[in-house]
Amino acid sequence: MATVATPGLGGKTEAHDPHESYLAEKGLKSWLFTLDHKRIGIMYLIGVLAAFLLGGILALLVRLELFTAGRTIMTAEQYNKVFSMHGIVMVFLFIIPAVPGALGNIFLPIQLGTKDVAFPRLNLTSFYVWVLGAVFGLYTMIHGGVDTGWTFYTPYSSKFTNTSVIPMLTAAFILGFSSILTGVNFIATVHTMRAPGMSWKRLPLFIWALYATSIIQVLATPVLAITLFLLIFERAFGLGIFDPSMGGDPVLFQHFFWFYSHPAVYIMIVPGMGVISEIICTFSRRAPFGYFFIAMSSLGLALLGFLVWGHHMFVAGMSEYSTMVFSALTFLVGIPSGVKVFNWVTTLYKGSISLKSPMLYALGFIFLFTIGGLTGLFLAMLAVDVHLHDTYFVVAHFHYVMVGGTVIAFVGGLHYWWPKFTGKMYNEGMARAAFALVFIGFNVTFLSQFVLGSRGMPRRYYDYLPEFQSLHQVSTIGSWILGLGFLVMLVMFIQSLQQGKDAPRNPWGSAALEWQTPTPIPFHNFVDQPVITRGPYDYHLATEAELDEGYAPGERPADADD
Amino acid sequence: MSSEAATADATTEVPEGHDDHGHDEHGHNDHAHPSYLAHHFDTPQQQFDAAKVGMWAFLVQELLFFSGIFVAYGIFRSWYPEMFSAAAHQLDRPIGAGNTIVLLVSSLTAALAVREAQLGRKAGTSRYLLLTILCALIFLGVKSYEYNHKFQAGLLPGHFYHPHLHHLVEGSPALPENAHIFYSIYFMATGIHAIHILVGIGVLTWIWRRNERGDFSKEYYAGVDIAALYWHLVDLVWIYLFPLLYLID
Numbered sequence: 086m087a088t089v090a091t092p093g094l095g096g097k098t099e100a101h102d103p104h105e106s107y108l109a110e111k112g113l114k115s116w117l118f119t120l121d122h123k124r125i126g127i128m129y130l131i132g133v134l135a136a137f138l139l140g141g142i143l144a145l146l147v148r149l150e151l152f153t154a155g156r157t158i159m160t161a162e163q164y165n166k167v168f169s170m171h172g173i174v175m176v177f178l179f180i181i182p183a184v185p186g187a188l189g190n191i192f193l194p195i196q197l198g199t200k201d202v203a204f205p206r207l208n209l210t211s212f213y214v215w216v217l218g219a220v221f222g223l224y225t226m227i228h229g230g231v232d233t234g235w236t237f238y239t240p241y242s243s244k245f246t247n248t249s250v251i252p253m254l255t256a257a258f259i260l261g262f263s264s265i266l267t268g269v270n271f272i273a274t275v276h277t278m279r280a281p282g283m284s285w286k287r288l289p290l291f292i293w294a295l296y297a298t299s300i301i302q303v304l305a306t307p308v309l310a311i312t313l314f315l316l317i318f319e320r321a322f323g324l325g326i327f328d329p330s331m332g333g334d335p336v337l338f339q340h341f342f343w344f345y346s347h348p349a350v351y352i353m354i355v356p357g358m359g360v361i362s363e364i365i366c367t368f369s370r371r372a373p374f375g376y377f378f379i380a381m382s383s384l385g386l387a388l389l390g391f392l393v394w395g396h397h398m399f400v401a402g403m404s405e406y407s408t409m410v411f412s413a414l415t416f417l418v419g420i421p422s423g424v425k426v427f428n429w430v431t432t433l434y435k436g437s438i439s440l441k442s443p444m445l446y447a448l449g450f451i452f453l454f455t456i457g458g459l460t461g462l463f464l465a466m467l468a469v470d471v472h473l474h475d476t477y478f479v480v481a482h483f484h485y486v487m488v489g490g491t492v493i494a495f496v497g498g499l500h501y502w503w504p505k506f507t508g509k510m511y512n513e514g515m516a517r518a519a520f521a522l523v524f525i526g527f528n529v530t531f532l533s534q535f536v537l538g539s540r541g542m543p544r545r546y547y548d549y550l551p552e553f554q555s556l557h558q559v560s561t562i563g564s565w566i567l568g569l570g571f572l573v574m575l576v577m578f579i580q581s582l583q584q585g586k587d588a589p590r591n592p593w594g595s596a597a598l599e600w601q602t603p604t605p606i607p608f609h610n611f612v613d614q615p616v617i618t619r620g621p622y623d624y625h626l627a628t629e630a631e632l633d634e635g636y637a638p639g640e641r642p643a644d645a646d647d
Numbered sequence: 648m649s650s651e652a653a654t655a656d657a658t659t660e661v662p663e664g665h666d667d668h669g670h671d672e673h674g675h676n677d678h679a680h681p682s683y684l685a686h687h688f689d690t691p692q693q694q695f696d697a698a699k700v701g702m703w704a705f706l707v708q709e710l711l712f713f714s715g716i717f718v719a720y721g722i723f724r725s726w727y728p729e730m731f732s733a734a735a736h737q738l739d740r741p742i743g744a745g746n747t748i749v750l751l752v753s754s755l756t757a758a759l760a761v762r763e764a765q766l767g768r769k770a771g772t773s774r775y776l777l778l779t780i781l782c783a784l785i786f787l788g789v790k791s792y793e794y795n796h797k798f799q800a801g802l803l804p805g806h807f808y809h810p811h812l813h814h815l816v817e818g819s820p821a822l823p824e825n826a827h828i829f830y831s832i833y834f835m836a837t838g839i840h841a842i843h844i845l846v847g848i849g850v851l852t853w854i855w856r857r858n859e860r861g862d863f864s865k866e867y868y869a870g871v872d873i874a875a876l877y878w879h880l881v882d883l884v885w886i887y888l889f890p891l892l893y894l895i896d
């Protein structure tokens with residue numbers, strides 16, 4: 086019937102049937118050379134999930150080694166490399182591209198009501214740049230890896246370690262460019278590709294979050310690039326600018342590094358917050374409380390993110406006055422973060438809440454991110470930071486924000502949009518079981534680390550005093566529960582692909598635009614160019630047909646879904 | 648449009664005004680889509696705007712990339728002002744100034760190339776593009792002459808710093824021991840800038856070939872415009888590098 090609807094297409098051999106799924110074309114080539122943002126997003130998804138698996142295995146190894154004091158399964162040198170590689174893989178290969186590269190790529194154009202991102206070729210380029218960076222990273226790992234931690238602090242990284250620092254810096258440098266290109270692409274797309282009627286005030290909150298993230302990517306990542314570039318030359322040719330024995334300054338490296346890496350934390354968390362905003366609205370069936378404030382708090386975080394990098398160096402020898410300023414500015418970050426949390430919670434109030442698995446992740450996110458955010462305030466306080474700096478408290482805080490925040494949001498978004506981009510439903514019972522395991526396992530792993538840290542267990546240490554052993558063991562057991570949770574999730578998703586029921590157009594009854602297009606998504610995202618007449622959360626303006634959870638008539642040929 | 652599809656698309660109904668290309672845009676070849684317009688854009692204006700916004704975002708990125716070098720420069724100059732002025736004394740000002748003029752001229756020719764493209768004058772566009780490339784090559788030639796002198800004089804970054812007194816400028820102040828930091832910054836800054844010039848030459852050559860092929864017209868000259876924007880940035884960075892490195896003692 087699709088062809089009946091478009092008689093004008095006669096004679097155009099290149100034309101796509103407007104109803105045809107973007108997954109219809111088969112063959113490896115149709116994927117590797119695709120310019121379709123959805124397919125590029127899927128390739129990103131596969132890539133970042135592979136990185137997550139690798140980083141996760143490394144994490145389990147770190148925890149296993151710490152099960153007993155002294156040697157458990159590896160030497161101290163191996164341990165230094167394993168935790169460094171865990172950090173590098175998770176930060177540069179997984180968490181930075183995870184939400185924007187995978188979910189953002191698939192859904193940004195659809196949520197804007199357009200056919201593609203502004204620069205499809207650049208989009209594919211940025212994916213292959215990511216692949217190139219990943220290849221460099223893996224090459225380095227095979228050749229012994231690095232033991233500098235993911236922060237590459239000088240002068241250890243530039244003068245003392247004999248591990249493969251230069252190839253690893255090159256990998257991070259390349260990965261940075263992938264991130265920049267995605268940011269440039271998204272900024273141009275949001276500015277110029279919105280569908281007719283998609284005003285800035287109607288922009289989905291996920292788009293606002295991606296837009297804020299893109300700004301950070303464009304403004305912060307080049308600073309990392311130049312920093313790594315300088316460090317490569319410092320190590321290769323002894324430039325001396327980070328070397329105190331030659332008149333240079335190692336703290337300068339820390340300033341440069343954190344000028345990127347603090348904003349980078351927002352590159353990691355802000356898109357996750359966007360995902361959570363979408364999920365909360367859909368599963369509360371109402372518009373967000375304070376749309377404008379949630380949107381602007383993303384931009385607020387992006388801005389503040391550039392002003393607080395010094396809080397990583399309170400004990401590195403900065404002047405008292407600058408530590409005071411950085412501490413005060415860091416407290417300000419609590420404002421946009423708090424705005425988001427309070428608005429999400431208020432959105433739930435009197436909402437028609439459905440506790441499907443994506444919503445469980447969203448609620449879990451609010452809980453875990455709140456702990457992660459509030460413990461950040463401990464570290465922002467100068468006197469307290471002297472005690473907690475470089476302890477497991479920092480590790481736990483960081484993981485509460487990055488895993489409890491971003492990973493939970495990423496996984497929640499995966500559950501939320503999975504039916505739309507794969508066209509398959511998944512086993513809800515298994516999804517909930519996986520959530521329970523992940524949630525419990527995560528808290529067991531990292532709550533214990535708050536206690537460890539506050540009692541003085543330094544981070545990155547291979548060995549520890551006997552009194553820390555029981556808490557380390559609790560944490561390691563937690564990591565197994567967490568790993569099991571992800572394993573169940575993996576089985577659940579694979580099962581869904583193989584034998585899942587065909588997904589309806591709008592399984593969650595959402596008013597948002599991406600749920601109004603057929604499932605699986607048509608090649609050009611929509612059958613016809615959409616014209617936006619209401620906001621994505623205007624449940625009071627949405628028609629019954631739009632919110633219908635079942636199959637739209639005629640959408641699935643012959644209704645052969647079971 | 649079928650009524651079935653309409654139920655699924657109530658938020659997304661097709662407006663009357665879109666009917667003339669509502670369906671046809673899925674094909675790639677009707678009157679509303681000239682050949683230079685990529686399929687995912689609706690109008691040439693949209694395509695041009697996207698390219699502009701994208702390029703500006705990229706240029707901001709470039710500025711931040713160079714900012715690291717400028718910050719390092721600022722910090723070390725504030726720490727070691729005498730060393731900086733003594734070390735800068737070894738740079739060749741007339742040559743640097745000449746190179747600055749060459750780059751300024753190249754920015755002018757790049758702007759004129761855009762002007763010619765806007766007027767649809769293909770030959771003029773090509774001529775000015777080639778002139779820009781020529782200026783870029785002259786700049787690189789002069790730069791490599793300067794580098795050569797620095798290599799001979801041993802005025803090199805970090806560990807490679809070993810000044811030969813007989814190569815230094817007559818009557819110049821004595822070079823402090825840590826002058827290698829100045830040359831580290833000098834070589835990193837001008838080296839990265841030179842890489843940008845090389846990239847610029849590549850981009851301008853590609854645009855020149857596209858222009859020769861007849862890709863551009865009065866209606867579509869985004870490529871020329873974007874390449875010129877990039878070139879202006881490369882020029883701008885040098886406008887800052889020249890006084891900061893050459894004119895400080």
Ligand SMILES: [Cu+2]
Nearest residue numbers: 347394396397
């Ligand atoms: Cu920070």
